[in-house]
Amino acid sequence: xxxxxxxxxxxxxxxxxxxxxxxxxxxxxxxxxxxxxxxxxxxxxxxxxxxxxxxxxxxxxxxxxxxxxxxxxxxxxxxxxxxxxxxxxxxxxxxxxxxxxxxxxxxxxxxxxxxxxxxxxxxxxxxxxxxxxxxxxxxxxxxxxxxxxxxxxxxxxxxxxxxxxxxxxxxxxxxxxxxxxxxxxxxxxxxxxxxxxxxxxxxxxxxxxxxxxxxxxxxxxxxxx
Amino acid sequence: xxxxxxxxxxxxxxxxxxxxxxxxxxxxxxxxxxxxxxxxxxxxxxxxxxxxxxxxxxxxxxxxxxxxxxxxxxxxxxxxxxxxxxxxxxxxxxxxxxxxxxxxxxxxxxxxxxxxxxxxxxxxxxxxxxxxxxxxxxxxxxxxxxxxxxxxxxxxxxxxxxxxxxxxxxxxxxxxxxxxxxxxxxxxxxxxxxxxxxxxxxxxxxxxxxxxxxxxxxxxxxxxxxxxxxxxxxxxxxxxxxxxxxxxxxxxxxxxxxxxxxxxxxxxxxxxxxxxxxxxxxxxxxxxxxxxxxxxxxxxxxxxxxxxxxxxxxxxxxxxxxxxxxxxxxxxxxxxxxxxx
Numbered sequence: 001x002x003x004x005x006x007x008x009x010x011x012x013x014x015x016x017x018x019x020x021x022x023x024x025x026x027x028x029x030x031x032x033x034x035x036x037x038x039x040x041x042x043x044x045x046x047x048x049x050x051x052x053x054x055x056x057x058x059x060x061x062x063x064x065x066x067x068x069x070x071x072x073x074x075x076x077x078x079x080x081x082x083x084x085x086x087x088x089x090x091x092x093x094x095x096x097x098x099x100x101x102x103x104x105x106x107x108x109x110x111x112x113x114x115x116x117x118x119x120x121x122x123x124x125x126x127x128x129x130x131x132x133x134x135x136x137x138x139x140x141x142x143x144x145x146x147x148x149x150x151x152x153x154x155x156x157x158x159x160x161x162x163x164x165x166x167x168x169x170x171x172x173x174x175x176x177x178x179x180x181x182x183x184x185x186x187x188x189x190x191x192x193x194x195x196x197x198x199x200x201x202x203x204x205x206x207x208x209x210x211x212x213x214x215x216x217x218x219x220x221x222x223x224x225x
Numbered sequence: 226x227x228x229x230x231x232x233x234x235x236x237x238x239x240x241x242x243x244x245x246x247x248x249x250x251x252x253x254x255x256x257x258x259x260x261x262x263x264x265x266x267x268x269x270x271x272x273x274x275x276x277x278x279x280x281x282x283x284x285x286x287x288x289x290x291x292x293x294x295x296x297x298x299x300x301x302x303x304x305x306x307x308x309x310x311x312x313x314x315x316x317x318x319x320x321x322x323x324x325x326x327x328x329x330x331x332x333x334x335x336x337x338x339x340x341x342x343x344x345x346x347x348x349x350x351x352x353x354x355x356x357x358x359x360x361x362x363x364x365x366x367x368x369x370x371x372x373x374x375x376x377x378x379x380x381x382x383x384x385x386x387x388x389x390x391x392x393x394x395x396x397x398x399x400x401x402x403x404x405x406x407x408x409x410x411x412x413x414x415x416x417x418x419x420x421x422x423x424x425x426x427x428x429x430x431x432x433x434x435x436x437x438x439x440x441x442x443x444x445x446x447x448x449x450x451x452x453x454x455x456x457x458x459x460x461x462x463x464x465x466x467x468x469x470x471x472x473x474x475x476x477x478x479x480x481x482x483x484x485x486x487x488x489x490x491x492x493x494x495x496x497x498x499x500x501x502x503x504x505x506x507x508x509x510x511x512x513x514x515x516x517x518x519x520x521x522x523x524x525x526x527x528x529x530x531x532x533x534x535x536x537x538x539x540x541x542x543x544x545x546x547x548x549x550x551x552x553x554x555x556x557x558x559x560x561x562x563x564x565x566x
Contacts, residue, residue, distance in 0.1 A: 089447035090356045093318065094482040095427050097450065121322075142480050144488045160487025175485050177322040 066197045067110040067124055071189035074122070077110030079216060087214040091125075102138040103130030112190055114182075122187050124194060125173040135166040150188070153195045160184075163191040167198045256390045256408060260465040261417035262505070263545045265304055271296060272562045273506040273547060273555050274513055279566035281474070281492050281499050284332035286566040288470075291503035292340060294562040295468065300340075304467050305416055307345035312414035313337060313377070314466075316421045316437050317353040317368055319483060320361045326475035326490040327483055329420050331367030333472050333501065337420060338375040349377040352410040353440045356447075380410040387443040392463050399459045400452055405443035406463075419507070420470040423494060423514045425481030429453045430526055431519060432482050433511040434469040434504070435461050458531030461508055462539045465546050469507045471514045473500030478519065495520035506547035506555075508532045513552040513561070523550060 016024075070076040081091070084106045088096040091107055099107075105128045114120035129135040132154070139155060143164070147157035153172070156165030161184035163174040174191040176183035275294025277287045289300075296303035305311060315329035323330050338349050351372050355362040363369035363379055372379045380386075386409035392399040411417070421437035428450055429436060438460040439446065449456045476494030477484045484490060493500045496518055504510035511532075512523040523529050529550040536548025555561050 091320075092483050093356050093447060094429075094432070094450075095480075096447070098427050123321075142486075144479070144486060147486075147488070159485075159489075162486055164486070173485055175321075175325070178324060179487065 066108060066126060066194065067112075069193040069197065070112055071186055071193070073115050074186055074190075075113045075115060077112060077124075079110065081107075081109045082215045083107040083109070084214060090214070098141070099127055099129075099138060102141075103134040104128070104138075105130060112186070114186070119177070120183060121177045122183065122190055123173070123175045123177075124190060125175070126194065127171040127173075129169045129171055132166075132169050135169050135171040139164065139166040139171050150191075152188075152191055153198075156191070158184075158188075161187055163187050165191060165195065167195050170198055256388045256406075258390055258406070258408070258411060258463060258465070259414075259417075260545050261414070261467045262465050264415075265467060265505075267296075267303070267505065270560070271303075271505070272560050273509055273549070274502060274504045274552065274561045276513070276561065276563040277501045277503075277566055278493070278496070278498050278563065279500075283499060283566055284330070284474070285336045287474070287499060287501040288333055288336040288340065290564040290566045291470065291501040294564055295503050295505065302344045305341050305344040305346050307347070309341075309344075309346045309415045310348045310350065310413055311341045311346045311416045311418060312350045312352060312410050313341075314417065314419045314437060314441065315351065315353060315366075315368055316432070316440060317359075317362045317366045318355050318357075318440055320355075320357050320365050321483070321485075322365055323367050324475070324490075325484050326422055326424065326477045327481075328362070328366040329368065329422050329472050330474050331371040333420060333470070333474065334368050335371045335375055337418065337470065338372070338377045341418075342376075346416075349375075350380050350410050350414060351377050352380040352382075352407065354382045354407045354443065355440065382407050382409070382443075384443075386410075390463070392459060399463075400449060400456055401442075401459045401463055404449075407441045407443060411441070417464070417466040418468060418470065419464070419466050420472060422472045422475065422477065423518050424477035424484070425479055425489075425519065427481060429457055429528060430521070431511065431515050433471055433514050434507045435511050435528065435532060437469075438464045454527040454531055457528040458535050461532035461548060462535050462544070465544065466507065468503060468505050469510055471500075471502040471504070471510055471518075473502060473514065473518045476500075476518045494518035506549055508536055509547065509549040509552045509555055512550045516552070523552070 067077050067080060083091050085100055085104060088099060088104060088107055091109060108126040110124050112122040136155065143157055144159060147159055150156040150158045150163060153165035153167035156163060161176045161179045165172050172194055174187045176187045272295055275291050277290035277294065279287050293300045313334065315334055317328050319327040321327040341349050351368065359381060369379055386407055387405040388408045389403040390406045390408065392402045419434050419437045421434045424432040426432040435457050473493050475490045475492055477490050478494055480486065480489045492498060500518060502510055502514060508529060512529055515521055515523045515526055533548050533550040549555060
């Protein structure tokens with residue numbers, strides 16, 4: 001009987017003892033089980049990391065483009081995290097239910113960093129809601145009564161140095177780490193750029209965040225400026 | 226050999242899955258958490274709640290005053306002694322900077338670590354299990370940096386550090402019975418201190434010292450949201466800390482527990498000044514903070530009512546500690562002290 005490396009067994013299959021057959025079968029089953037578990041683990045992994053451009057899937061390139069443009073003196077996020085409805089709690093545990101009740105389909109998150117000080121940051125949360133009405137509803141739910149209106153998107157306000165707005169079916173938080181004037185100005189500028197990208201369809205033209213689920217995207221090289 | 230390598234690889238990946246400890250669920254609880262309050266001997270008239278009120282930035286003075294208030298004679302030395310291994314459990318649940326008030330202020334953690342050291346603690350551990358990237362949360366909160374500067378050790382969680390625990394004291398039917406808990410640092414510690422920001426919470430209405438223990442639960446804990454008040458009240462019995470501290474330096478009054486707006490946060494909440502509250506009765510501490518910092522009526526807070534009942538049941542069965550959701554009862558007995566720093 002032919003085998004690996006052209007060797008031949010000295011015995012025919014009928015001559016293999018029952019014990020050897022059982023051991024062989026167990027080894028084959030174990031190997032198959034390990035392979036199945038390995039594949040299942042890889043498929044169910046909580047994060048999918050990839051370089052922009054290395055996977056030509058429109059669903060994944062959208063968030064990178066959405067948060068690609070940074071003001072002078074700032075780096076755009078070099079990592080974008082996406083969360084589907086089932087993973088939203090991982091980012092905003094305790095608050096996720098409110099968003100889900102308003103039809104949240106997912107979240108895209110990234111952090112802009114000041115070139116002169118990496119501790120100065122601006123976080124951007126882009127919540128993709130089911131409809132523009134849902135985006136407006138959750139925006140109004142969270143809006144403080146005394147908030148200062150800002151001319152941005154369909155509706156916007158400032159709270160300290162942070163900016164909150166909705167545009168189409170998106171509700172967006174732009175949150176500087178601190179409260180100084182430079183960060184506040186950067187937050188306004190970043191918010192304006194995100195509005196621009198949303199109007200260009202950077203997010204809408206791609207598959208929904210919901211379909212992307214939990215993912216981590218990294219730009220090849222430093223973020224755009 | 227290939228099968229062996231594949232097996233080893235699969236095991237390695239599986240061990241690193243954040244949900245790996247879900248497998249613990251349903252197993253018989255094998256561990257009973259220690260009662261960290263039991264070794265403390267308090268005089269009967271010792272304050273249960275000590276409130277320190279000051280200005281923004283007075284972190285050292287606020288922590289010292291609050292802890293001195295719990296024991297005028299010995300301060301923190303009443304609770305922490307030589308050779309203690311102290312576990313500090315802050316709220317590091319979000320990847321947000323300190324100013325947003327979603328996490329415990331790092332400077333309070335700094336001074337708590339120092340006071341534990343001054344009292345002779347052999348080692349100070351800091352642990353939390355954020356659902357988000359723990360590294361990012363500890364870094365952004367400033368607590369990783371403070372821990373490094375003060376010689377405390379941040380204990381990172383791996384799936385092997387979780388175990389199903391027994392919810393003692395006749396709390397049969399608790400959702401937490403058999404739930405995976407980040408036990409490794411608890412096993413090592415001889416004293417346990419919870420230090421939590423005071424926050425509005427979308428589901429439970431408040432996140433203070435009792436909800437803080439939620440951060441040591443593993444598994445898909447968002448599933449517990451369906452019965453949030455039951456779960457938080459169970460935490461009042463499951464965890465028996467040496468003492469707790471409520472961080473009222475930035476109280477999140479709205480849009481909790483994440484916040485994000487400067488208008489969501491105010492020093493001392495409705496009190497309007499920075500506050501640090503130390504307490505040996507976590508239930509009363511939450512009640513005090515709910516009324517005096519969040520400006521709401523504790524009688525309407527379901528988890529407090531449940532916690533009071535459960536702690537009373539546990540006490541009747543021999544557990545140490547208190548569980549007074551009516552902080553005014555302590556006030557009438559002179560068991561609340563307030564210090565202006």
